[in-house]
Amino acid sequence: QVHLEESGGGVVQPGRSLRLSCVASGFIFSSYAMHWVRQAPGKGLEWVATTSYNGDNKFYGDLVKGRFTISRDNSKNTLFLQMDGLRPEDTAVYFCAREAPPLGEFDYWGQGAPVTVSS
């Protein structure tokens, strides 16, 4: 069965960096585009970034562009989110999600990794 598991969350000071990982299992990871979506405490869903199945194409939400970098290692079935220059407003639970072709819905989600940016 499909399973996505995030790790790497925690408490970090403003301006510092953090890297999230999402390990996938139960499907051919290298065949699927993947996404990161976040949810601030008590708030709605916010799309963060996406990478194509082979990592060649990447797109970012306006609020993280230039600070966050999405990447993947298909040999290890792992998706990453490198977060630099963190701000208090980046505090959220970060979910990884699989995109299902051809209509692009997010058919599987991880349980989320909490990130708190605070001094």
Added chain:
Amino acid sequence: SELTQDPAVSVALGQTVRITCQGDSLREDYASWYKQKPGQAPQVVIYGKNNRPSGIPGRFSGFTSGGTASLTIAGAQAEDEADYYCSSRDSGANLVLFGGGTRLTVL
């Protein structure tokens, strides 16, 4: 581009409720709906205008036309009480948009 949802909607048990999502650049083919309960990851309930993933009850249906997407729950059940988010793509289909979410209360 933005997707706009009513913040809260309520429905009596067993009645029908419609949750709407408006966006000038809403792409119909990419319209989808997610259900989220507290402390849980979201779950897709409708995708591609009106497709239901396996395991989603038939009382859930979707419709999209002219910049408005709607999710209808016919005969709402207690377990349908949750936050619902619409989603679509930008014109290039590369960027993902989420609505602000609608909290559904089943009375």
